[in-house]
Amino acid sequence: MRDTPLEWPAIDRGERSGGIGRLALLAALFVAAALGLALLPQEIAEPFVYVLLGLLALVGVFALFALAIGLVRIGAKAPRDELARGFIDTMAEGLIVTDREGRILYANRAYASLIGAEAQRDVRVVERVFSGDQAASEAIYRLSQAIRADRSALEEVRMAHPIAGTAGEGPRWYRIRVRPVKAGESDLVAWRVSDVTEEREQQETVFQDLQHAIDYLDHAPAGFLSAEPDGRIVYLNATLAEWLGIDLTFFKPGSLLLTDIVRGDGAALLKADRTATAEARTAILDLDLVKHNGQILPVRFLNKIPYRADGAPGATRTIVLNRSPGEDVSEALRAAEVRFSRFFNYTPFAIASIDRSGRIGQTNAAFARLFGPVKLEGPSRARLTDFVADAGKPALEAAIESAAGGISEIAPIDGLIAGSGERNVRFYVSAVEEAARDDEIAIVYALETTEQRALESQFAQSQKMQAVGQLAGGVAHDFNNVLTAIIGFSDLLLANHRPSDPSFQDIMNIKQNANRAAGLVRQLLAFSRRQTLRPQTLAIGDVLSDLSILLERLLGEKVKLSLVHGRDVWPIKADLNQFEQVVINLAVNARDAMPSGGQLTIRTKNVDAEAVAAYGYKGLPAADYVLIEVQDTGTGIPPEIQEKIFEPFFSTKEVGKGTGLGLSTVYGIVRQTGAHIFFDSAVGKGTTFRIFVPRHVEVETKVVEAVPEKAEIADLTGSANILLVEDEEAVRAFAARALASRGYKVHEAASGTEALEIMEETGGSIDLVVSDVVMPELDGPSLLRELRKTRPGLKIIFVSGYAEDAFAKNLPEGETFHFLPKPFSLKQLATAVKEALGE
Numbered sequence: 001m002r003d004t005p006l007e008w009p010a011i012d013r014g015e016r017s018g019g020i021g022r023l024a025l026l027a028a029l030f031v032a033a034a035l036g037l038a039l040l041p042q043e044i045a046e047p048f049v050y051v052l053l054g055l056l057a058l059v060g061v062f063a064l065f066a067l068a069i070g071l072v073r074i075g076a077k078a079p080r081d082e083l084a085r086g087f088i089d090t091m092a093e094g095l096i097v098t099d100r101e102g103r104i105l106y107a108n109r110a111y112a113s114l115i116g117a118e119a120q121r122d123v124r125v126v127e128r129v130f131s132g133d134q135a136a137s138e139a140i141y142r143l144s145q146a147i148r149a150d151r152s153a154l155e156e157v158r159m160a161h162p163i164a165g166t167a168g169e170g171p172r173w174y175r176i177r178v179r180p181v182k183a184g185e186s187d188l189v190a191w192r193v194s195d196v197t198e199e200r201e202q203q204e205t206v207f208q209d210l211q212h213a214i215d216y217l218d219h220a221p222a223g224f225l226s227a228e229p230d231g232r233i234v235y236l237n238a239t240l241a242e243w244l245g246i247d248l249t250f251f252k253p254g255s256l257l258l259t260d261i262v263r264g265d266g267a268a269l270l271k272a273d274r275t276a277t278a279e280a281r282t283a284i285l286d287l288d289l290v291k292h293n294g295q296i297l298p299v300r301f302l303n304k305i306p307y308r309a310d311g312a313p314g315a316t317r318t319i320v321l322n323r324s325p326g327e328d329v330s331e332a333l334r335a336a337e338v339r340f341s342r343f344f345n346y347t348p349f350a351i352a353s354i355d356r357s358g359r360i361g362q363t364n365a366a367f368a369r370l371f372g373p374v375k376l377e378g379p380s381r382a383r384l385t386d387f388v389a390d391a392g393k394p395a396l397e398a399a400i401e402s403a404a405g406g407i408s409e410i411a412p413i414d415g416l417i418a419g420s421g422e423r424n425v426r427f428y429v430s431a432v433e434e435a436a437r438d439d440e441i442a443i444v445y446a447l448e449t450t451e452q453r454a455l456e457s458q459f460a461q462s463q464k465m466q467a468v469g470q471l472a473g474g475v476a477h478d479f480n481n482v483l484t485a486i487i488g489f490s491d492l493l494l495a496n497h498r499p500s501d502p503s504f505q506d507i508m509n510i511k512q513n514a515n516r517a518a519g520l521v522r523q524l525l526a527f528s529r530r531q532t533l534r535p536q537t538l539a540i541g542d543v544l545s546d547l548s549i550l551l552e553r554l555l556g557e558k559v560k561l562s563l564v565h566g567r568d569v570w571p572i573k574a575d576l577n578q579f580e581q582v583v584i585n586l587a588v589n590a591r592d593a594m595p596s597g598g599q600l601t602i603r604t605k606n607v608d609a610e611a612v613a614a615y616g617y618k619g620l621p622a623a624d625y626v627l628i629e630v631q632d633t634g635t636g637i638p639p640e641i642q643e644k645i646f647e648p649f650f651s652t653k654e655v656g657k658g659t660g661l662g663l664s665t666v667y668g669i670v671r672q673t674g675a676h677i678f679f680d681s682a683v684g685k686g687t688t689f690r691i692f693v694p695r696h697v698e699v700e701t702k703v704v705e706a707v708p709e710k711a712e713i714a715d716l717t718g719s720a721n722i723l724l725v726e727d728e729e730a731v732r733a734f735a736a737r738a739l740a741s742r743g744y745k746v747h748e749a750a751s752g753t754e755a756l757e758i759m760e761e762t763g764g765s766i767d768l769v770v771s772d773v774v775m776p777e778l779d780g781p782s783l784l785r786e787l788r789k790t791r792p793g794l795k796i797i798f799v800s801g802y803a804e805d806a807f808a809k810n811l812p813e814g815e816t817f818h819f820l821p822k823p824f825s826l827k828q829l830a831t832a833v834k835e836a837l838g839e
Contacts, residue, residue: 116164593634752778
């Protein structure tokens with residue numbers, strides 16, 4: 001093969017040859033003219049000779065000028081072409097240029113050597129060079145498709161033998177690149193072919209070395225793991241996997257967390273300190289691992305966290321040593337260290353040592369969990385006061401100073417964790433003995449008390465509500481006696497006045513206002529949970545649907561009501577009227593919180609025991625509930641008054657608007673039903689009340705025949721002997737006159753003891769006892785037990801301002817009695833007596 005590579009014609013070479021031809025033609029013309037003039041006579045040819053010489057002189061001057069300015073070059077090649085051709089010819093990678101039809105325009109020496117071409121005629125296009133191998137043919141086809149799409153492409157092919165050698169030389173790898181090239185108006189294709197067999201062999205060697213290294217690491221006598229700063233384990237060796245009972249074939253990097261295999265809070269000690277800026281030291285930690293079967297494996301961690309140049313922590317490098325019995329050489333020392341490490345790291349208290357400057361030394365796992373990563377190295381070590389809010393720093397600093405002075409009895413210090421919002425912590429500071437290390441002056445124990453503080457606050461609020469409830473109940477009981485007298489004596493007056501009497505209307509006004517007051521008393525009793533309830537099984541969806549018409553009238557046109565019923569909502573057991581009162585009160589409050597209009601949404605759904613914890617309400621036991629949500633888009637409840645909204649007579653409304661008993665009534669009814677009520681509110685966004693009513697499960701289904709309503713008794717007179725027991729004189733006087741006016745013979749007693757004396761005096765002629773429940777000396781239930789000893793069949797009516805079930809539990813099981821709640825009217829008293837005697 002010749003020494004120079006194949007070439008394609010350069011464009012400027014054609015232009016130079018054309019110029020030279022024109023110059024040759026011009027010279028020939030001049031020579032012909034000279035020969036012609038030589039044949040003419042001298043006198044005729046002389047002028048023409050002068051003209052010819054002038055033309056030659058003119059052409060010579062023009063040629064010199066063109067040569068000077070570079071317009072004409074003689075025998076020179078373009079330096080740019082020489083440089084490009086020299087660079088391409090010395091390339092180690094084979095290059096061949098073809099047109100789009102596959103005709104070869106140029107090939108460098110490397111390409112000729114690669115394919116074994118010895119002469120120009122031996123040079124073949126790339127398609128023909130690799131056509132003998134099927135896999136290579138497929139790669140060439142893909143490259144050809146790339147050319148048609150006018151884009152570059154790359155393929156690597158493996159040949160069983162070199163393309164320029166014999167079959168015995170072994171397999172070879174070739175990398176083929178193709179690139180479309182635009183040269184003037186011509187579309188060309190540049191193919192580059194290189195032998196990358198050596199590169200592939202180096203990669204294979206590196207891969208095998210890596211496999212050997214992994215094999216060595218997997219079968220090392222110690223465990224090894226690597227975890228990202230967020231705790232995701234990206235590698236663990238076979239030894240550690242075997243200890244933990246993990247099948248490595250199913251392990252994927254990032255599928256396990258440190259918290260999955262490290263017991264308790266120990267994982268917090270292995271996480272990176274994101275505030276560090278230098279290479280951290282190797283930390284030695286004695287912790288417990290949790291095996292796949294739940295068993296505990298004591299180990300020692302040699303943990304190192306590398307930090308990148310930007311200060312960000314990288315994946316840990318952690319060696320794990322098995323410290324199980326029999327695995328450690330120094331067994332006694334190992335056992336003592338393991339016991340101490342377990343005690344130190346798994347105690348619920350956070351523990352840290354403190355030096356004289358207040359900086360933190362050694363810490364345990366609970367400390368890292370409570371306060372996060374702590375910087376323990378370098379001059380900028382963290383101070384204990386850095387983790388406490390400003391309000392608690394002075395007391396903590398004073399306690400540390402006391403410990404430095406050797407004071408042993410230091411009172412606990414309460415504070416808030418800095419930047420945590422409302423997380424409370426209690427510190428116990430203990431002075432270190434003189435024999436201890438010089439740089440440690442105190443050991444601090446910290447215990448989070450957030451939940452305890454929340455429970456204390458909740459208990460205090462519960463105690464407060466209970467005290468207010470007892471007060472409200474007591475006021476309601478006494479007020480009921482007064483209202484009973486007012487209503488009763490009003491009835492006596494009305495019996496003696498005709499409607500045309502001028503005083504009749506005044507007496508009616510007195511009675512009506514007394515009845516209004518009785519309604520307020522019933523709300524107080526609802527709050528104190530001492531009202532009478534008549535629970536029944538309810539389908540909450542049907543109840544709300546029936547109530548929606550009334551709610552829409554109450555809400556008005558500005559507020560839109562939306563009912564969202566859950567699917568297959570469980571039944572509940574509650575007093576229908578009282579439950580409707582709860583929904584109405586919440587709806588009216590929501591309406592008042594949306595003066596400009598808004599949306600009121602009432603939702604129902606089932607909440608099983610597992611889903612209760614997701615709501616995060618303290619004091620809500622895990623059970624199956626039916627949830628009723630009442631959500632508005634109103635003004636919300638300010639945080640400073642949220643603890644007071646269920647208190648009686650507390651109201652944010654203007655004077656004269658509302659009684660302040662709406663939400664207190666809701667609270668009492670809900671709690672007496674056995675349900676729970678909570679709320680979430682944000683100022684300017686609205687409030688959501690959530691009522692969790694226990695799911696009602698029918699134990700035994702019985703078919704109960706419908707009992708027809710009792711017809712109103714027309715004749716309320718009688719002639720029986722009645723014993724009236726009432727410690728309130730006004731109530732007793734009214735009841736005695738009322739019953740006497742109906743023909744009954746009434747015996748009055750101011751106490752239970754006096755009632756027993758009257759029973760002995762009458763010799764058992766008493767037909768009915770009407771008794772108050774709450775009395776001094778001997779209350780109503782105790783009186784009944786005494787009367788049953790001599791008169792087991794005696795009929796009795798209990799009268800009380802409290803609910804019936806408030807005292808029924810104090811009676812013998814199976815005891816029958818009648819109940820008349822206070823306040824009552826003359827007609828209600830006469831009707832109750834008539835019905836009791838009739839039975």
